[in-house]
Amino acid sequence: MWVGYLGYELKQEVGASNLSAEISPGVNRPDAQFFAPDTVVIIDHELGQMHLHSINKPDAEITIVLGNPPQQRSGQDLCVPHFTCADTAAGYQEKIRRAQHEIYEGNTYEVCLTTELTAQVEDFNPFEAYCRMRQSSPAPFAHYLRLPKLEVASISPERFLALSKNAQLRAEPIKGTRPRGTDEESDLALKHDLATHPKDRAENIMIVDLLRNDLSHHAVPGSVRVTRLCSVESYATVHQMVSTIDATLKSPELAADALREAFPPGSMTGAPKLSTMNILDELEDHRARGLYSGAVGYLGADGAADFSVVIRTLVCDKLPDRSWRLSLGLGGAITADSVPEDEWEEVITKSRGVLQALGATFPLSTAR
Template sequence: MTTSPKKAPLLIGIDGRSGAGKTTLAVELSARLRAHRSVSLFHIEDIYPGWDGLEAGIRRYVDTVLTPLSTAHDAEWTTWDWSADDDGPRKTTPVADVVVIEGVGACSEAARDLLDVTIWVEAEEPERKARALDRDGETYIPFWDTWAGQETGWLADDPVPERADILVRNQADGTAVSQVLDLLCHHPAAATALAPEHAWLASRPVTIEAAGPLDGVDPERLFHSLFGSLERAVWLDSSDAGRPGSTRNRFSILAGGPALGLAATHRAGTTELSRDAAVARFDLPFFRWLGTAWTPTTTPAPDGYDCPFRLGWLGWLGYELKRETGGSDVDTSAAAVPDAALLFADRAVVLDHERGTAWALSLVLPGDDDGWTATVRHALEAARQAPAGPAPGLAAPAFTARDSHRSYLEKVVASQDQIREGNSYEVCLTTTLSAPAPGFDPWEAYRALRRRNPAPFASFLRFGAVTVASTSPERFLSIGASGDMLAEPIKGTRRRSPDPTEDAALKVDLATSLKDRAENVMIVDLLRNDLSHFSVPGSVTVPRLLAIESYATVHQMVSSIGAQLAPGASRVEAIAAAFPAGSMTGAPKISTMDILDGLEDGPRGVYSGAVGYFSLDGSVDLSVVIRTLVAAGSGEDTVLSLGVGGAITADSDPEDEYQEIRTKAFGVLSTLGAEYPGA
């Protein structure tokens, strides 16, 4: 009778200096994992050959324990008898579904290639020493300095904390194991092996309860009372939902400070996922990580709840993620703003502006009552009784432009040269305005922006020292739970006039402009191609072409492209295939992005990217980041940026194109009391 070969285990190394809390974390993690699979636990201290044997112990561990386990063989190793100061009996660590290895040197350079996940536990030296001596008693006291010196020398040559996948900082209160387990469940190397935990996290029932009517509720006060003091908060704000004729987006979503504490940022090829004091680092493309972390599941909703959002990830994807979708790599490693930032919302409030109802959403087990719905009801009443009041006046920032009037005209001409040479049909050229703004309050600025420029896809996102305040009218891409896809590009803009007759004439001028119609149609064709890659053949349609929509400060030309996601197709790959929005690149997309990299003198950052959500039920709704102010830094070091641009075609008039970017900047600048630089 033959036996089936053993499967290589998931190997998790837990490292850190003496007394950091490695053993406690390893024991608790192993206990939690044993609920669904077999687990072996190995302590390296059982193999060190004496108090001066750190380096020798690491070699013995790699050779006799880690190497056989990594090839699905039981590890047979020699213990160290500390009382006899000599080798002790032989022991075996069996292959299991998961093997947890803890101790100083567990994630050393020689071990990292064999481990699937490396964890470094960090704590301050006085706390470590007290904890270690308390654990090991007086036997350790004479050897503390000897052992600590070996650790220092080893780490000088092998900077393990910088190379670890997960960093846990000073967590001795018993919360570290939950933090680490959540990060492991989103780690590409561990997610499959930890599927039961991962499924439990993603498929816990989403509780959706009506919290009360919206009559008289000030949404600004509601958001501020629930999430205003939190480091991370997101408001996807359909701020024009009450405007006559507004039908684009009937829902607003408010979320922040989730109980799970999961947040992700991506910068120059590395994604960091944090939960409280624990941080995981993944050196892989952002969209690949998102495909692992976002696991759509069935999430039923009660009658009357029509919003696609069922909790999940919310945030922004910056333009420079184009490096993963066919564009060239622009270095953003030193940028103050990450390439992407998402938070996992396990609590949220959804406002249905059409039905006038607020809904409280939470991710809890049946029978649990975390009081969230009661909290939302109380906040609704407070927001109804005391409106937020007028937005205060703002000190006008002094913006400077990356491109002068002359240089922008020269770049328009250079774009047209590329078009005439056949390298592009349409080049969406952009520039950036920036301003130092010490003491600037992004929240008050957003309050003023949303009132002056209400938009269906407005948003306020605060991620620590970076805040995004957007009044975008443009949907990039939505995907419903059933796979219906919709893109709604905007191409063509006219500033509105306070004179009704002139305003109507401007609207007609936009609707009949051959240049604007040509720009829009080219982007429609590009998006039809983008959506076709992952759609059912023959399902791509254009239900709306060259429609005119009017907003507070501008008229816009908008089209709609629909498609049906093919069965089994990856939603993340479908999003990546269309990213960045064609309305912000031009056509054809890949070659035009290369042209833009040569013309634009720096990364676009958040601007031209996307803002929105990735729901647990598989639905997605993302807007295009335009009409958007980004504040980076805090206090006296705050810096503002505003991206603006326009589509260049062969028959563009350079001066008209320059005036168009001024028109697009007007809504944000005028709200701040600022002017376009050089005007």
């Protein structure tokens, strides 16, 4: 098994422009990193079983955190970071209007515009941050990676692409977001609004159509099908609209080709993909997204693979001076019907799951 990430800048491999993921002057993060773990613990929640696989004899003591981590652990204080945003509210809304101009010109029909929160702290504990994020906002694709000079704490709710050992492909894009309500009545109203809003459904359906095309390149003809369309899932801080696209791979040998064809995740680019990525480079001031908008997952020895979309993710880079650079990517899909003020509010909404767990807030200087 190989575990790791594919950064957004690997888009150059599918014909998009090449941006360097520079995290500080002269310091670049690799566009992809994978490692082969020597010990793997597999927990089957349906059967209530746990399996341990190791290439070496396991240590006598292996600590496994099951379920939510303990709320209190001595000596695990977390420095509260103070973030700055790459865009002001006015600046981001102007970029939305520029994106809509590209739509009116016929160069794209959906643009996933993003921004970035960053902070630099002298001392930080990324694993503690992950534990708090996982406890306050549990998500189906939450993950924590520890790599040389890089740690990743994610509460991603979105699957990018899964491949079974039987060559079954599955993508589950998310498009459409509402905050959770303050009481049951308002919560149900927000959920209903998301489920029925024409603009959100249009966003989701456009990305479904893009992914149907992505999967069809290496799928058995006629096997691509939408098994779930515009379903609403509820998480701790947001409601999300999710669809499911399934397909059968022509041959197991085409697994890597299928992964490449679908990358970067369509829900993080827009459509059509290539022209929209070029537009995004301009709108986002040629700022590299890095891990954000890429994918994290595994490639199994049996041919299976599963990758999540890197959203709701705190990326922690260890700098040469031993301080930490923290980054949180945020964004949303822009269509012809988008209201710039509403899209900015969605950016703030999407930040809450991570920021609240850290005790941090959205930067007030840019929030309004």
